Amino acid sequence: MSVYTGPVFDMAATQFAAIADHIGIPQDERARLLYPKRALAVSIPVHMDDGRTEVFPGYRVQHHLTLGPTKGGTRFAPSLDVGETAALAIWMSWKCALAGLPYGGAKGGVACDPGALSRRELEAISRRYMQEMIPFVSPHTDVMAPDMGTNEQVMGWFMDTYSMHQGHSVNEIVTGKPVALGGTEGRREATGRGVAHLVGRACERLAIKASGATAIVQGFGNVGSVTAQCLVAEHGVKIVGVSDHTAAFFDPHGIDVTRVSAYAAKNRVLAGYTEAARIDPAELLMQKADILAPCAVERVITGANAGHLQCAILAEGANGPTTPEADAILAQRGDVFVIPDILCNAGGVIVSYFEWVQGLQRLFWSESEVNEKLRRLLDSIFAQVITRATKDRISMRMAALAIGVERVRGGKQLRGLFP
Template identity: 70%
Template structure:
């Protein structure tokens, strides 16, 4: 029996077993590589604005501390459970190892709907969650970051709660916080910027001109919107499709990003921008484009829609957007260049690493320096994945995960098993 259950954890486990089979890892070593070192479950009581008391469940999973402290986001989402959090922590481990960062993977969050919390309630939940986590986190143990449902302000509350407990400001306990209290320039845009840069590398590998290409971005949040803006404004790609949790739009002639941006700034979502270009959100993924960017949630590309994808590049801005069954179909098709999630969305954790290093040193870089260093790491990592895929004649996803698992496996082997 295991506490780690659910579709998302099952997906992470299935992906790992494919890597383990490829690397011929002995059965006796697999559980130690797969299962997390530590899982924390806490209750988060809240005095609501209407005078009631409500209790939420909070989680933090630390996958391994073999190579350094753990690192990972904290999400506030209604259906969050420990199995999903564990899967995300596992993927973060392979992601950090692939990028060469001295971290293990972690993930955490609270099962709540932040949209239904008042600002006071959101602050209370954030501070109580961090207070409950204080014995298990720290700059050399586990560093939190934003994720779905959290932002710079939540990270500021986390930092303040931890710092008040310790008696002095400790900015390096979280990343993704405001620049004015130790955050780094370029962190908010880092994941989306990384997605766009890796798409550029894929286009170069395929000898495609960005200005002649079209893109669909599913998920117009922080990652998706930044990716779309950079693809359009810096690379000349035509954005023909966009969606969020409220609406989806498609126009082969191209969507007006400036108009959409103004609408989202005012309303907070895409719904209501237009009725003429509206399409079924599920159908959007299978419409014709050169670049498809799923940047929302897990398990949106499945065995049902994978045969109908009409893209040349699949750039996974979200974590776990493609199921193993869909992966097999895409691999058999052989006509889609996949940028797997642990490569494609690694820009966020890479720049989080930069922020942590700057906080430790109390020496800060310019945004230009941050972006250039990010591109340098992504260039090297992209090349390693493509070369490994060609050498072993395997998919890009299997190649990326193989590199990550190999590094963690080697670290555990060298450190040994503590009695």
Template identity: 65%
Template sequence: ACDPTKLSRNELEAVSRRYMQEMIPFVGPKTDIMGPDMGTNEQVMAWFMDTYSVYQGYSVNEIVTGKPVSIGGTEGRRESTGRGVVYLIERAMDMLKMDPEKSTAIIQGFGNVGSVAALSLGLKSGVKIVGISDHTVALYNPKGIDVKAAELHVQKKGFLRAFDQGDRIAPNELLEQPCDILAPCAVDRVITEKNADKIKCRILAEGANGPTSPEADLHLNKRWDEVFVIPDILCNAGGVIVSYFEWVQGLQAFMWTETEVTDKLFRILEHSFSQVIKRAKRDKVSHRTAAMAIGVERVMKAKKMRGLFP
């Protein structure tokens, strides 16, 4: 394991290409494709694609998603997860009759997901962002944080560490500050059995994968009338949905504008959100259980139709 932020560009390229070289027997455009996550970016995806293509003897754009638009990437892929998080937050706010301009939000994580979510919520929806963090610092300011200034700072410095628009507090304490919307968009298991009863939000939007531990989920289930949970399986699905679009684009040589991609994304999220809410109400279960049940049922039906062979 290595910290990519401590590698030179040449070192990161060498590690990335070697990794893909070893993965070639296990991946393919119709078997398993790769996409970006923590520690990687579109440049790494470009190296992955190029390395795989060299071994095939021709360009295989569809082997990875999240690559630069100049080599077959999809417009809006980088922003897709954060945009999806915000779209679902807005749908939840509409259901709960919350006024965005009178609401506050805390965003944990300021990478592709957190920064896009913070900017969209703060600049487009009108929500006051009162807390942000990355792995270097957690900032809280009940008067509001200029998220555009924060983004520019990160673009120049790489981290939020020296940004000074708030009180510096412990990362775990940030999650317990009062707000209307809490969006953990960084790492897993930050909401635990110890702090699940301490969070003071109306909407919990899980932008990260697995930010809530199973034990914490039991506590949140008891607070269903206080905390509206948008589970990760739904909340952060925007990225993989648009990755699917990019894969199809590569296979079929399609070209879509960013507006077309975003419209398609929002239509899918709208349908999924409605299905989860209906299922949760019908079965009197949590949103997470409803989402998982819908997914498992779809797999079960497909397996049943295919049967077993040999």
């Protein structure tokens, strides 16, 4: 199993070992539950605009197909490797099972910098990646979605490439695609909207008045920007800090989310924004705010900074933002309410499921219907996790993982081992 290496995979494996110990999974069952069913590595040669031919590494990891097709995002990022991809697929499995969706987890992507590519180069990489995946994906095998570095347009290219190979339009091969190509209303905003909704539920549980509460949002891509906008518009929260990989800003009197969102949409980064005070990105995480929402990458809440957080609610919009070492510190502190990633950012995959179902049925819902179904399901999952955490006297993360892992394990036990 040495192909799965690196700190992100080690983190996922550590989390699984802890939950397996808690619910008493025998040692001889653990490898089958943890390790992916299939991992693909492909080469993606592309004619660059300057005449060179460059080869990019691509990956797709399908964790399990016990409960249905695999489901997961496609990430374009320079540092992507198979270990990180596998960890993300594992977390997606537990997330889908926690939400009660008929999916296993998957993840994939290309090791490239989308910001350094022309539109033509990005399209070429996208189409060649999907072409390489065609023998291993279908609407009933593996359904892709956007992730960091990809968007609706990339999903449109994926869908077109697969459809041209099949000889007819197959809208349901991907989710998160443009509405005009069979996407669903509300999908782009779903993850951030779900984060904000669950923050509201956490505020109610902690008797924090959301209107006037303060929040820091780390990461200002699709998830972070929508989270900030929804916290302000739907809950009256005051955003006091924002950041992305280029810059961080903090103002205890509040940051104008409309202005900073417009700037980020126009310039694609926060660097150069002048209407708030700059701060060191690492220091931003430790500033005082009621809500801290890490919405960027893995492993940003660590053993080094967990003891210095000054938030009441940690809302994990990103996948894997909190290391096991940080979890132990937060548990010892006992004064930070953690909404774990597989619950907090589940809105994206939930609405992706809605999109997939609508595509299969060729029957589409309004955005208000989508959002109402999303809120109801998130409320149900949140209540289940709270109940499990209270009953077993465990953390919210352990409770969420316990539910997800148990459901996958139950499916495997019922199906048995073939042949």
